[in-house]
Amino acid sequence: MSAIELLTLLTQAVYILLSIVTVIAYIRYRDVVRRDVALTFSVLAIPFYVQVAVQLYPNFSVPALTLMGAVSVFALVAQPYLLLRLVRYFWHIPRLFLLAALIVMLAACAGFYLIFTTGTDIPIVVPLFNGYLAVVGGYVVFSFVRAALFSTGVIRWRRRFAAVGASLLVMLLWLSALQRFFPALANLSGAFTLVVAVVAAFCFYLGFAPPRWLRRAWQVNEFRDFLLQSLSKHQSGETSAALTLQVLGSIALQTVNGMASAVVQPDEAGGGWVTRASSGDANLDGLAEEGAWLFADMMKQGKPRALRKGDRFDGSTPAWWDRLDAGMMMLVPVATVARTWGILVVFLKRGSIFADDDLEMLILLAQHSAILLENYGLVDELSRYSHMLERIVEQRTAELGEREAQYRQIVETAQEGIWSVGADNKTRFVNPCMAAMLGYTFDEMLEMPVSQILDTDSAADVMTDVNRPAGSVYQQEVKLRRKDGSMIWGLLSADHLLETDGQGEGFLAMVVDITDRKHDEEEIRQLNAELEERVAERTAQLSIVNRELEAFSYSVSHDLRAPLRALDGFSQALIEDHAERLDGQALNFLERIRAASQRMGQLIDDLLQLSRLSRAEMRHDAVDLSELAQQIAAELVEQEPERQIEIRLAAGLTARGDERLLRVALSNLINNAWKYTRKQPTPCVEFGATEHNGKQAYFVRDNGAGFDMTYANRLFGAFQRLHSSSEFEGTGIGLATVQRIIHRHGGEIWAEAAVDNGATFYFTL
Amino acid sequence: MQISVPQILLVEDSADDEILTLRAFNKTNIRNEVVVTRDGAEALDYLFATGSYADRDANDLPHLVLLDLKLPKIDGLEVLRRIRADERTRLLPVVILTTSREQEDLLSSYSLGANSYIRKPVDFNQFFQAIQQVGLYWLVLNETPFQ
Numbered sequence: 001m002s003a004i005e006l007l008t009l010l011t012q013a014v015y016i017l018l019s020i021v022t023v024i025a026y027i028r029y030r031d032v033v034r035r036d037v038a039l040t041f042s043v044l045a046i047p048f049y050v051q052v053a054v055q056l057y058p059n060f061s062v063p064a065l066t067l068m069g070a071v072s073v074f075a076l077v078a079q080p081y082l083l084l085r086l087v088r089y090f091w092h093i094p095r096l097f098l099l100a101a102l103i104v105m106l107a108a109c110a111g112f113y114l115i116f117t118t119g120t121d122i123p124i125v126v127p128l129f130n131g132y133l134a135v136v137g138g139y140v141v142f143s144f145v146r147a148a149l150f151s152t153g154v155i156r157w158r159r160r161f162a163a164v165g166a167s168l169l170v171m172l173l174w175l176s177a178l179q180r181f182f183p184a185l186a187n188l189s190g191a192f193t194l195v196v197a198v199v200a201a202f203c204f205y206l207g208f209a210p211p212r213w214l215r216r217a218w219q220v221n222e223f224r225d226f227l228l229q230s231l232s233k234h235q236s237g238e239t240s241a242a243l244t245l246q247v248l249g250s251i252a253l254q255t256v257n258g259m260a261s262a263v264v265q266p267d268e269a270g271g272g273w274v275t276r277a278s279s280g281d282a283n284l285d286g287l288a289e290e291g292a293w294l295f296a297d298m299m300k301q302g303k304p305r306a307l308r309k310g311d312r313f314d315g316s317t318p319a320w321w322d323r324l325d326a327g328m329m330m331l332v333p334v335a336t337v338a339r340t341w342g343i344l345v346v347f348l349k350r351g352s353i354f355a356d357d358d359l360e361m362l363i364l365l366a367q368h369s370a371i372l373l374e375n376y377g378l379v380d381e382l383s384r385y386s387h388m389l390e391r392i393v394e395q396r397t398a399e400l401g402e403r404e405a406q407y408r409q410i411v412e413t414a415q416e417g418i419w420s421v422g423a424d425n426k427t428r429f430v431n432p433c434m435a436a437m438l439g440y441t442f443d444e445m446l447e448m449p450v451s452q453i454l455d456t457d458s459a460a461d462v463m464t465d466v467n468r469p470a471g472s473v474y475q476q477e478v479k480l481r482r483k484d485g486s487m488i489w490g491l492l493s494a495d496h497l498l499e500t501d502g503q504g505e506g507f508l509a510m511v512v513d514i515t516d517r518k519h520d521e522e523e524i525r526q527l528n529a530e531l532e533e534r535v536a537e538r539t540a541q542l543s544i545v546n547r548e549l550e551a552f553s554y555s556v557s558h559d560l561r562a563p564l565r566a567l568d569g570f571s572q573a574l575i576e577d578h579a580e581r582l583d584g585q586a587l588n589f590l591e592r593i594r595a596a597s598q599r600m601g602q603l604i605d606d607l608l609q610l611s612r613l614s615r616a617e618m619r620h621d622a623v624d625l626s627e628l629a630q631q632i633a634a635e636l637v638e639q640e641p642e643r644q645i646e647i648r649l650a651a652g653l654t655a656r657g658d659e660r661l662l663r664v665a666l667s668n669l670i671n672n673a674w675k676y677t678r679k680q681p682t683p684c685v686e687f688g689a690t691e692h693n694g695k696q697a698y699f700v701r702d703n704g705a706g707f708d709m710t711y712a713n714r715l716f717g718a719f720q721r722l723h724s725s726s727e728f729e730g731t732g733i734g735l736a737t738v739q740r741i742i743h744r745h746g747g748e749i750w751a752e753a754a755v756d757n758g759a760t761f762y763f764t765l
Numbered sequence: 766m767q768i769s770v771p772q773i774l775l776v777e778d779s780a781d782d783e784i785l786t787l788r789a790f791n792k793t794n795i796r797n798e799v800v801v802t803r804d805g806a807e808a809l810d811y812l813f814a815t816g817s818y819a820d821r822d823a824n825d826l827p828h829l830v831l832l833d834l835k836l837p838k839i840d841g842l843e844v845l846r847r848i849r850a851d852e853r854t855r856l857l858p859v860v861i862l863t864t865s866r867e868q869e870d871l872l873s874s875y876s877l878g879a880n881s882y883i884r885k886p887v888d889f890n891q892f893f894q895a896i897q898q899v900g901l902y903w904l905v906l907n908e909t910p911f912q
Contacts, residue, residue, distance in 0.1 A: 558835045558864045561887055565864070566781035569889040573788060594889075601887030608866060 019045035162207030423504025676704035789896035805839025
């Protein structure tokens with residue numbers, strides 16, 4: 001087999017394969033573009049089918065061979081027209097031009113058929129065919145090349161291959177036509193024609209039916225651009241959903257070489273649709289309302305769609321085609337599994353010959369945008385949380401700072417020394433007060449061992465205390481060593497303190513300088529000791545004096561009265577035994593001696609009683625004063641039953657005190673009242689109680705002689721009398737005794753009186 | 766040894782009081798012999814027949830002792846204590862006859878076993894009455910274990 005034969009076989013295989021691939025593609029997808037593509041390549045493959053058929057069955061009849069040859073020629077003649085039909089899908093072709101091309105093509109076919117069948121040469125046919133070939137073929141090549149040059153996105157590659165294929169095919173047709181005029185060109189046919197045909201076929205294959213991997217490679221390439229652009233926007237710090245949608249719209253526009261794009265979203269408020277990110281030249285106002293039914297359907301189906309201008313829905317054509325002068329519309333949901341963001345709408349001026357590629361590209365973009373949006377949402381949320389956290393942290397930090405400042409101020413200005421010690425018994429911290437107390441600076445005290453600060457005994461005590469159960473604070477007095485070596489006393493309260501690294505335990509101590517207090521205490525102690533000594537001394541002296549006084553009193557009581565008794569007794573003896581020898585005056589004198597003696601005796605008795613009252617031990621019992629008064633009055637009445645006297649005694653008056661002493665006091669007062677009312681025609685003595693300065697005051701009242709208040713201050717002095725003995729007998733010691741007794745009870749006594757108008761003696765206890 | 770009417774032992778250092786006491790006894794017709802001692806020591810000598818009274822019969826005890834408290838040498842309370850301490854004189858009636866008005870003296874006297882405590886008043890008439898009553902009671906009315 002020669003190289004030519006091999007090449008021929010390859011050419012046949014390639015074209016037949018190409019036709020089969022495109023037909024399969026059309027059967028699979030059934031759209032108009034694939035239909036025309038399949039038609040084009042099926043027709044193109046016809047001459048090769050014929051060649052194969054002739055080679056396999058060489059016994060075809062001549063008419064059959066002629067027919068097959070004619071069909072092959074028709075197929076070639078139809079090529080420019082069929083390519084022109086494909087141009088339709090990306091470039092506007094006037095219907096008239098298309099129709100003219102069809103008519104010319106059919107005319108040429110008819111002409112060639114007549115030539116083949118009749119063998120007659122029809123002169124118009126070849127020029128007509130050549131003209132058709134030049135014009136339509138040229139137009140096709142021009143359109144493909146231009147489309148390839150100006151297109152963008154994935155289809156750029158396909159268009160390039162398609163343009164090369166179409167150009168080569170048209171060129172071959174031209175070459176075959178030119179052979180008539182330049183026979184030299186015939187030498188080129190054969191191998192060259194076959195090679196060009198194979199290359200053209202490959203180009204067509206790659207352009208019109210590229211294998212999946214190749215398309216993927218192109219898509220990835222495009223997609224990389226999209227991502228780069230999105231990310232570059234993202235890096236500028238703007239991550240908003242609106243911007244992402246905007247980028248999606250503009251990239252989609254660029255990718256499919258569209259005229260306008262937008263993202264429509266369900267209107268959360270109104271229930272309708274709103275256009276968010278529109279880009280491109282066309283005005284998309286009103287699209288959201290007009291296409292609401294379509295978008296709603298899309299949302300339900302969730303599938304991308306590509307609509308052409310001619311498509312009809314429920315018998316009507318949407319209004320936007322003509323208004324926008326658009327040929328194609330692509331709709332792709334922007335959605336993830338979790339959420340649908342909206343629908344990407346892209347309008348194309350003429351539609352795309354490779355709409356499926358474009359759509360696929362848009363789907364890819366929309367999906368990634370949705371993912372980006374979702375991620376941005378998450379990023380936003382994260383950043384919101386992070387902002388919130390930052391705010392909280394900031395706030396907490398501020399609070400902590402404030403608190404720390406407060407604590408710091410407390411520690412720094414505390415009038416107590418604050419001292420923290422680590423597990424190694426070295427100083428970790430002291431506050432200014434502590435440092436000042438010991439005469440160091442803060443830095444000097446850092447790391448200073450406890451033993452340098454506390455004296456040995458104190459340190460041991462502190463350690464003992466610190467090692468007691470946690471949670472309790474112990475206080476003790478310790479001796480601290482100042483920088484200058486002098487010792488001071490401190491009151492130290494220590495508690496466990498865990499080291500900041502959690503390893504080991506030191507203690508935290510509060511120290512108050514109590515040196516002055518200790519000094520004062522010592523002084524007080526000494527003073528107390530001295531005082532006690534002095535008191536003991538004085539007590540001893542007093543008890544000596546007391547004993548002397550007792551001896552004196554005893555002596556008075558015994559020795560002072562004995563002579564009086566002698567005076568009285570012998571005077572009496574004189575009167576009794578020698579009365580006859582004495583005259584009246586002598587007897588009178590003797591009586592006076594006796595009276596004076598007895599009076600002296602009474603004075604001594606009263607004085608002794610007064611002195612005894614001062615010395616006698618006090619008892620504190622409940623005393624019924626009313627009962628006492630009753631007894632005293634009864635005694636008086638018994639002594640002088642003849643006296644007519646009104647006695648009023650309040651009942652139920654009680655007090656706490658010494659019953660014996662109170663009896664003496666009350667007896668003196670009532671006796672006085674009794675005595676001084678003697679000259680009163682209607683005497684009255686009263687014992688009762690009243691209130692004086694919030695305290696109960698008892699009183700003894702009479703309506704007797706009374707006294708002049710001018711002398712009231714002399715009332716309670718010993719031997720002080722306001723009446724003469726001849727008027728009212730008495731020694732002047734009674735009230736002094738009463739006062740002594742009342743004072744010994746911690747009470748007060750005072751009197752109110754007027755001459756001849758009675759007297760009232762008040763006393764409190 | 767003549768045994769006449771029961772004796773009274775008066776222990777009194779004051780001559781004045783002795784005269785007045787004896788006068789009071791006389792005036793109340795108490796004819797008992799009154800032995801007077803001047804101090805506590807002499808009184809004890811007399812009672813226990815020692816010292817200057819060594820030739821006396823210690824069993825011849827007076828019927829009544831009138832004892833002053835304030836005495837030279839040995840005071841009245843000590844004399845009383847010794848009288849009560851001795852088996853022979855344990856039951857001897859002792860009347861304290863004193864000028865002292867001290868409560869303490871009164872309590873001490875009774876707690877040492879005095880039979881009576883009489884205060885000598887300044888007023889002779891009162892004193893007289895007191896002596897009269899003492900004599901009448903202790904020498905006439907009272908039954909003693911020595912009779």
